Amino acid sequence: MPQGSSVAKSATSHRLLLVAGMLTWAVVGVPHLEDLAREPARWTAPDTLLWCAAFLTFGGAFWRQAHEQGRGQVPLLAVQTVAALVCVAARGTGLDGALLAIIAGQVPEILSQRRALAWVGAQAGAMLVVFAFHHPPVQALVQILIYVGFQGFTFGTALVMVREAEARRELTRVHAELQATQVLLATREREGERLRIARELHDSVGHHLTALSLNLEAAAHTAKDPASTEHLRRAREAARTLLSEVRGTVTALREAPMPLLPSLRALAEGAPGIAVHLEVPGSLALESSEAAHSLFRCVQEVLTNTLRHARARNLWIAIVPTEDGGVRVHARDDGRGAERVTPGSGLNGMRERFTRLGGRVEWRAAAGQGLELEAWLPATLEKEVGT
16 A cells, blocks of 8 residues: 555544544534523533533644644543543433544554553443432433443544554564565575676686686796797787786676665655655665664664554654764654563664674654654674675
């Protein structure tokens, strides 16, 4: 799935959630406003003022929730739940219980399945207590069952949508990684073929040219005719020049840098549900295939972590040469961040790769401010990885 299509679908889903929620919120409020229009004297009643404040608070919190990213989501959910329960308590009717169904449709996207289910259960229990103050036990139980059914249906539908979206994102991410890996493997295959040709030139053509040059030199020393000597000298110089050019070609083939842009671009363009802003010089290439592979895996790990944990909308990745001839990777996202980053196997593996090549990897995070990562590879790799 193209990156732009994934981002557009994600934005469309959020807009649909916002429209559906605000429409439900408005439908809940219309009957109360009609009653107040028929009895204007009730506008100043304490229960009416309390209901109006809670109703408007719920609408504002839901609107903010639809546009919020990061750590503010759970507090906004709590505000909505309290406001909905106050609306139910202030009016004493079951109609306001529909507001809790709006919340039940949001929690699967924000909380884990177990916590989301506990949240909906706590809402149902609190609503039962509120209904018990206004109605007989049997009537309160019937009403709570009705609205528990509404919440359960909304919760289940939202949970299925969240799981489907996660599965689609994971499938698209794996597909993008596969495409990028194919590009990288094709590049390494071409590099292997180039090295095979270089070895053939060195071992076969180079050997025969060397033998030819030695034979021509020996013939020039034994020739008695000046004209023949001159022709042999010229042939010997031509053989030496050709041998020098063959050696230069072999060196160029062996030391040809490995391009990175095609594989990195394929990786970025396939990212689902997030806009990846990739900055890579078109001429960027690494002489070491292991360094190129490590750099590619670094970008791949950054993208994977962002998709799985950050809940970000944008990811910026810049790969630039440094003044000392090395290369630096800088990545940051606009996700929820974290107070503390506990590195898993991915980040630890990335650090091990770069450290073994003589580089380093560092990351910084703050709640609500996304994750920032910097990695660096030197111009000359450590001896243990070979040159």
